[in-house]
Amino acid sequence: MLSRSAERLYWLARYMERTENIARLVSVHMNLLLDLPRGVEMGWQQLIRINASQKDFYERNKVINERNVTRFLLTDLSYSGSLFSSLSAARENIRTSRDLLPDEAWEQVNEMYLFAKNNLEAIASRRSRVLFVNEILKGCQRFAGLLSGYMSHNHPYRFIRLGKNLERADMTSRILDLASLLLADSRSDEMRQYETILWMNILKALNALLMYRLHVRSRINGDDVLNFLLLDINLPRSVGCCVTDIADCINKLPNHDALPEKLVELKAYVQAIDTRRTTQLQLRGILDDLQNKLGELHVQIAANWFLRAEAE
Numbered sequence: 236m237l238s239r240s241a242e243r244l245y246w247l248a249r250y251m252e253r254t255e256n257i258a259r260l261v262s263v264h265m266n267l268l269l270d271l272p273r274g275v276e277m278g279w280q281q282l283i284r285i286n287a288s289q290k291d292f293y294e295r296n297k298v299i300n301e302r303n304v305t306r307f308l309l310t311d312l313s314y315s316g317s318l319f320s321s322l323s324a325a326r327e328n329i330r331t332s333r334d335l336l337p338d339e340a341w342e343q344v345n346e347m348y349l350f351a352k353n354n355l356e357a358i359a360s361r362r363s364r365v366l367f368v369n370e371i372l373k374g375c376q377r378f379a380g381l382l383s384g385y386m387s388h389n390h391p392y393r394f395i396r397l398g399k400n401l402e403r404a405d406m407t408s409r410i411l412d413l414a415s416l417l418l419a420d421s422r423s424d425e426m427r428q429y430e431t432i433l434w435m436n437i438l439k440a441l442n443a444l445l446m447y448r449l450h451v452r453s454r455i456n457g458d459d460v461l462n463f464l465l466l467d468i469n470l471p472r473s474v475g476c477c478v479t480d481i482a483d484c485i486n487k488l489p490n491h492d493a494l495p496e497k498l499v500e501l502k503a504y505v506q507a508i509d510t511r512r513t514t515q516l517q518l519r520g521i522l523d524d525l526q527n528k529l530g531e532l533h534v535q536i537a538a539n540w541f542l543r544a545e546a547e
Contacts, residue, residue, distance in 0.1 A: 238540060238541055238542045239541075240332060240335060241390075241394045241540050242537075242540070242542070243328045243329075243331055244336075244391055244395050245395070245397060245398035246325075246328050246398060247328040247395065247398070248394075248395040248396070248397070248398030249398040249399070249402040250321045250322070250324045250325035250328065251321075251322075251344070251375060251378060251379075251399070252398070252402040252406075253316070253406075254318055254321045254322045254347075254371065255371070255372060255375035255376075256402075256403075256406045257286075257309070257318040258309075258318060258371040259372060259440055260282055260285065260308075260410075261282070261305060261308060261309060261364075261368055262368045262369070263436055263440040264279070264281070264282055265361070265364070265365065267436040270432050270436075279300060279301055279305075280304075282304055282308060283299065283307075284412075285410060285412065285413065286308070286316055286409070288314070288316055291307075291316070292307055295307065295311065295313065295314070301361075302359065306359075309367070309368075310351075310358060318371065319351050319352075319355065322348055322351055325344055326345060329341050329344050336382070337381060337385040337386055339381050339385065340378060340381045340382055340385070340386075343377055343378045343381060344374075344378060347371060347374040347375075350370060350371075350374070351367075354367050382395060390488060394488075394540075396484045397484045397485065397488075397536065400477040400478075400480045400484070401481060401532065401533060401536075403472060403477050404474050404477035404478060404481070405526060405529050405530075407441060407464060407472055407473065407474050407477070408522050408525045408526050408529070409522075409526070410440055410441060411437070411461060411464060411465065411522055412522045412523075413437065431454075431455050431456075434455050434456070434460045437460060437464075441464060443464065443470055443472055443473075446470055447459075447460065447463055450463070450467070451463055457510075458510050458511050461510040461518075462510055462511075465505065466506065474505055475505050475506070478498075478501055478505055479502070481498065481532070482495075482502065485498060488540070493535065493539055494539060497531070498532075501529075501532060504524075504525070504528060
């Protein structure tokens with residue numbers, strides 16, 4: 236397949252995964268704040284931190300509050316990481332790749348784009364925002380199902396899996412970075428009182444609560460949650476599972492000789508993480524290093540298969 240086609244499919248998957256991640260984060264966070272009393276330090280600024288977008292946010296807003304953050308993350312066209320910007324980019328990538336994908340996949344993404352475009356102002360109301368986010372989540376899940384069920388699982392599909400899993404691993408590591416706040420020795424007594432609710436919502440943000448209960452079979456606690464979301468190779472949104480899928484895709488793609496060594500290093504790094512023996516500062520360092528390694532892997536993927544390495 237052509238290099239430019241592979242690149243478009245890779246970024247289509249990344250942008251669709253990013254769209255779903257943002258929608259899920261906003262949805263879960265709205266529910267979380269309803270469960271917590273005022274004074275617990277889990278305000279809307281946490282979503283800005285997860286996306287590492289503090290600079291972009293403060294260039295456009297002076298105050299962090301629900302209205303400004305949700306508008307910034309969901310519908311701000313001037314911010315390239317917003318849900319609508321990501322969905323728009325996904326639509327453009329699939330529009331120029333329609334010869335490689337089922338027609339229904341294009342129709343699904345286009346319908347999502349038109350729905351979002353026609354409801355940009357609706358998110359000002361919390362009730363309308365809930366409906367908006369839920370519709371986007373359903374659309375993302377339908378899109379993933381269409382590709383899995385209708386598309387041949389050959390090289391084009393592998394580039395889609397590659398982009399999806401790299402984006403997913405990055406977002407999981409960013410969400411787990413919030414654990415540094417939950418584990419900090421300086422956290423308030425009120426924060427300690429509601430730790431179970433906070434860990435539960437981290438699981439919900441990754442759609443992993445039910446699987447945690449089925450496989451871990453213990454009360455929710457920080458160490459078990461961290462290990463489950465980092466190391467479990469059977470959970471689709473865990474870092475370990477994403478890295479395993481990335482390795483499987485790369486090893487089945489042509490001209491991959493420059494990448495296996497980097498993959499072995501990344502898998503070994505993830506498997507060596509032991510959250511029960513790390514301090515809060517060490518955990519933050521580990522997650523920062525993990526995000527850097529994922530970024531380096533993206534650069535190598537782009538250099539190996541795409542015509543140019545674009546920073547996005």
